[in-house]
Amino acid sequence: MAETKVKVIRPRSSRLDLGLGEIWEYRELLFFLVWKDIKIRYKQSVVGAAWAVIQPLFTMMIFTFLLGNLVKVPTDGIPYPIFSYTGLVLWTYFANVVNQGSHSLIGNASLVTKVYFPRALIPLATCVAGLLDLGIASIILVGMMFYFHVSLTIMIVLFIVPVIMIFILATGLTFWLSAVNVRYRDVVFLVPFFIQLLLFATPVLYATSTFPESLTWTFYINPLVGIMTLQRGIWLGTAVDWTIVGCSVLITAVVFIVGLYYFRVYERDFADVI
């Protein structure tokens, strides 16, 4: 008889890995969880897919009026609507996913207490499902490029890079927030506030050049800044500060690893606490 693999259940496993291999093993379940997320959202809302576009589009219109027309924020010579929409596409994804993701474990408490699978799949599914909306919103961006006669540069081949970066950043944060939220239930109330603050600290609705000189050091520690400048560089051909992008890549990776690590440490107690 062939030697079957022996699984050992112990109080604490001696080594702690990030469990990426196990996530890969369960990729089919991830697919179904993502599929469920998307399906339900589109079943429950009348506007369905349009919702993916409405949110960044309306935000863009409001800020075009406020900042573009009233305040006249300098945008390095690019029409304000497309300038802000380029950033808002990513921002909307980030804000939605982090917000929903931090509730995800609590919302799926019955799964956590009744079946075994890598729990990381739950917040991960939220982050993957959000990519569909991001994709739809990006199609509108292409349309706007034509409308505002913005010519594409060779940089466009990199368009997927900021998407990957924001996905990894949002996922890392979501791992951490969803796990903290199992322990401290009021953390979810802080999340929207924190995201709101980030919006103002990040050049989404304004150009990096308008930021006060004394605070530009924050560009190196706020990973969203690098992602936004890269996104604008790719779509609108604005100058890219590669040092900031480099810092962003580094911090994004750290956030992801620390977030997942924290998640893994507390994962084993979820079923007892939730």
Added chain:
Amino acid sequence: MAEPILEIKGIGKSYRLLHGHAHEYKRLSESMVSLFTHPVQTIKEVRKTKERFWALRDINLSINKGEAVGIIGANGAGKSTLLKILSQVTRPTEGEVLIRGKVGSLLEVGTGFHPELTGKENIYLNGSILGMKRAEIESKFDDIVKFSEVEKFLDTPVKRYSSGMYVRLAFAIAAHLEPEILIVDEVLAVGDAQFQKKCLGKMKDVSEEGRTVLYVSHNMKTVEALCDRTVLLSQGKMAMVGPTSEVTQHYLGMGGGQGEIFRISKPVLKWVGLINRGELNEINPEDDLEFVIEMETGTEDLHHLQIDIYLYNEKDIMVLEAREKYLDEGFDLRPGERIRFHVKFKSPKLAPGRYHMSVKVGRFITYLWVERVDACNVIGKAYFGNAIFFENVQSTVIPEYTMDVERVK
């Protein structure tokens, strides 16, 4: 001999005893505020919560391939905790478990079902949550649908299903899991009696195919029908392991039946059973309901006792009661005596469903009070005198009735 497929070595699980908290989780704001306002107390509090309560301790058990093992015990005895550890939902505090095979666990029927999704969509979602591969679900899809008997409603969101359909679909998916070790917790407690029988049959097939089954239930009849060996848990410890009939007899002797004993000093309830019925205690609504209750005395003479019997439905609503009149002499129990009560409700016409009973013996002092003993399954569609059948009965009893129309003007 081959190595056991499942080895449980000294498993224990403890929980922190929490003072003043209803939940394990906290609020960050509370923790912060209390740290600032009462720093000393908060730190003391943290130390205090180190007190532990052992939900399960010193569990040792080896299970061989192809065995079907029952786990019984009162509520809170640690049955579910044990299953949760074995299915890796929660981790043990001490000890270890060695598993030599793929585990499929069913701690709840319909885990992850989403009300908005259709029956078909839920088959895929739930199947993959339970650990099936997509190709596996596809190949078993027709069997699952057939077993569940919901063919016509596959494209209907499950929120519009009746509870019976919901359970049938959910169990059908789970029944088609093919793990080497199947862990099942009390899932048969739901659904109508006929479907329960079907599920039990399916689980029997599973174990006869050479797969290993671990089955937790309050229903002694199903444990006896399915399991060769049974473990009795009591207050987190293994009280007894052995052939199923011995263990269940012992458990019923303890006054267990289904659940809690509030006071068991002198008499011991030996056995409660229906007369002349099959293994599932089934009767039709119009049948007479006849019970035999047997009890044994301890070391003391007890005089002028009365026995009260209450029958409850699944919603814990008392539907029938039988008791002796309080002014009568009652009965006596002498040491070493064994006494049998025959109770007969004439054609009670109960609605289909599962019933459990409580037995109380005493007079001014209650000597014995056993709750939640499995009584009977009333099966079949509700039958009415005028030959109308109803599939879903909402009422607790279904007496024959007539209804006439009269034109008054």
